[in-house]
Amino acid sequence: MVKPERRTKTDVLVAVAIAVVVAVTAGLIWWTSDARATQSRPAAAPVPDLVSAREVPTALRQLWTAPSGKTTTPIVAGGAVVTGDGRTVEGRDPATGTPLWSYARDLELCGVTSVYEYAVAVYPDVRGCGQVSTIDAETGMRGAARTSYADDRVTLTSDGTTVLSAGENRLELLRSDMVRMISYGALDAPIKPGTPATPLCRFVSTQASSSAVSLLEACPGQADLRLTLLRPADDEDAPELKYIPQEGVAKDSDARVVAVADTTTAVYVPTPTPTVHIVDDTGATTASTQVGRPVSPQATASRAGDLITWWTGDSVMVFSANGLRYLYTIAPAGPNVPLGPGTVMAGKLMVPVTSGYDVFDAQTGRGERHIALDRAGSPTPVVPAVAGTTVVEQRGGELVALG
Numbered sequence: 001m002v003k004p005e006r007r008t009k010t011d012v013l014v015a016v017a018i019a020v021v022v023a024v025t026a027g028l029i030w031w032t033s034d035a036r037a038t039q040s041r042p043a044a045a046p047v048p049d050l051v052s053a054r055e056v057p058t059a060l061r062q063l064w065t066a067p068s069g070k071t072t073t074p075i076v077a078g079g080a081v082v083t084g085d086g087r088t089v090e091g092r093d094p095a096t097g098t099p100l101w102s103y104a105r106d107l108e109l110c111g112v113t114s115v116y117e118y119a120v121a122v123y124p125d126v127r128g129c130g131q132v133s134t135i136d137a138e139t140g141m142r143g144a145a146r147t148s149y150a151d152d153r154v155t156l157t158s159d160g161t162t163v164l165s166a167g168e169n170r171l172e173l174l175r176s177d178m179v180r181m182i183s184y185g186a187l188d189a190p191i192k193p194g195t196p197a198t199p200l201c202r203f204v205s206t207q208a209s210s211s212a213v214s215l216l217e218a219c220p221g222q223a224d225l226r227l228t229l230l231r232p233a234d235d236e237d238a239p240e241l242k243y244i245p246q247e248g249v250a251k252d253s254d255a256r257v258v259a260v261a262d263t264t265t266a267v268y269v270p271t272p273t274p275t276v277h278i279v280d281d282t283g284a285t286t287a288s289t290q291v292g293r294p295v296s297p298q299a300t301a302s303r304a305g306d307l308i309t310w311w312t313g314d315s316v317m318v319f320s321a322n323g324l325r326y327l328y329t330i331a332p333a334g335p336n337v338p339l340g341p342g343t344v345m346a347g348k349l350m351v352p353v354t355s356g357y358d359v360f361d362a363q364t365g366r367g368e369r370h371i372a373l374d375r376a377g378s379p380t381p382v383v384p385a386v387a388g389t390t391v392v393e394q395r396g397g398e399l400v401a402l403g
Contacts (some may be wrong), residue, residue: 017102042140043101047079047091050388053346056359060391060402062371064097066090066129069397070109073302074385076116077114078137081387083399084112089121091137094387097401101140103133113156115163115176118143122156122165127188129154130167132178145340146178149188157207159260159303164208166215167204173213173232181232182239183215201226207255207265207301212281213239214265225265226259229283244283248272254294259301259308259324266308266324270294271396276310278324289317289326300381305344307362309351309364316342316351318365328365333358335371339383352382352393373402 027225065250070084075150079205080091080100088104089112103121105218110122110129118134130150134143158164163174167269168184185203201217206224208214213230224246249255249269256268263281268274274291295315308319316330316338319361330338343350349362356373360366375382379396386392391402 012395039102039104040140041102043091043138044200047100047138049079049095050076050094053386053389055346056348056350057389057403060357060371060378062244063095063390063403064403065398065400066092066097066111067397068394068399071399072111072113072393073111073383074387074392074394074399075114075118075119076172076385076387076392078117078139080121080137081390081392081399081401082112082137084109084121085397088248089119089135091119091135091140094390094392096235096402096403101135103135103140103142109203110154111156113158114161115158115161115174118176120156120158120163122154123162124152124271128152128242129165129167132163132174134176134178144176144178146174146180148172148180149186151186155206159209162210163204164213166203166206171203171213171215173208173230180236182230184213184230184239184241201298207260209260209262211266212260212263214257214260214267214279216255216257216267217247223250225251225255225281227265227279229263229265229281231263231281242281242283246281254297256299258310259303259319261321261324263307264324266310266319268295268299276326278326283288285327298381300342300383302341302385304349305347305362307342307344307349309342309349310340311341314338318342318349328357329364330360330365333367339375339378340383343384343386343391345386350384350391352384357391373394 058197066083067085069205075082081092090099091101105123107123113120119137121133123131128150130148133145154165154167165172172180201219204216206215216230218223227243227244233240255269258268265279268276276289277285278287280286285362299312303312306321308321310317318327339352349360350357357366357371383394393400
């Protein structure tokens with residue numbers, strides 16, 4: 001039997017030194033980690049499910065307000081109304097505005113959106129606005145997360161099943177588990193031979209569905225914009241794509257992608273006549289509807305049930321979410337001018353107007369009645385959504401609940 005080696009005083013000192021180094025290193029990693037910089041306060045109890053309104057109210061009054069400068073539309077997920085302001089995301093009771101849970105970092109938010117029952121918070125790091133975290137809006141518990149290269153400023157949109165994060169040089173389409181479906185644009189480092197690290201074109205306007213991304217690009221050496229259609233492929237960094245030149249639509253024009261439904265795209269062009277074109281997945285224009293006048297730079301679209309409504313600045317164009325078929329336009333009526341896109345409550349289309357809401361038959365656009373509400377001094381657009389029996393409005397950097 002081999003005699004064991006004798007442990008010396010030096011051995012003990014070396015072991016202690018190693019243990020100290022490991023402990024100090026672990027402490028430094030924790031001290032500088034994202035986890036230490038995160039404050040997560042889950043809900044005390046699961047947030048109750050929302051009960052859908054059975055009818056449109058006969059009157060509305062303001063219930064509560066909250067700052068939400070990091071959202072562009074009201075976010076309703078998991079029974080909560082989600083606000084994002086400064087560094088903090090909060091899930092609130094729709095009726096009272098009371099915070100039910102919160103999530104915060106030591107960095108300013110890039111933006112907040114949602115997917116299914118999750119709030120999606122995006123924070124910056126040295127690689128841009130690419131730190132994406134999900135929060136279960138029913139419990140306030142953290143969910144899936146990812147980090148990637150991104151622009152320093154991004155716009156977040158969601159069709160409810162996927163999230164699009166897009167800047168001027170790069171975009172990503174993410175599933176609800178934060179797995180990337182499509183990546184397109186600039187790279188911080190080439191990952192394949194021949195793949196450029198910088199983009200050839202600037203992204204002007206982008207929208208997406210769970211099946212496609214459509215964007216208008218301004219490219220060097222070309223006077224006109226081009227419409228680019230992206231479709232998921234086996235390789236997320238090499239999506240299927242198709243280029244459709246927009247002849248006569250200058251790069252400095254106010255053209256934009258209005259909406260994407262499945263693989264169909266609605267794109268607005270201001271020349272030669274302000275028009276919305278419907279483009280299928282082959283790049284063919286299947287329908288066109290004239291707008292009448294150039295749209296506002298703040299023109300905003302939103303999904304409302306089975307409808308997509310687009311506020312042009314003084315009117316609301318309504319399309320079917322199935323194929324983007326044009327249905328009707330809600331124009332100014334007397335002193336009441338539409339202030340934003342519509343929302344659906346109890347099967348009726350509600351459009352915010354100068355002195356309240358006008359209520360319409362959602363299928364025909366026939367006006368039914370008016371609900372008075374004082375919004376004196378509110379910025380436009382006013383973007384509404386419904387949380388059970390509560391109407392929630394995004395007014396600039398503020399969220400306002402009505403009941």
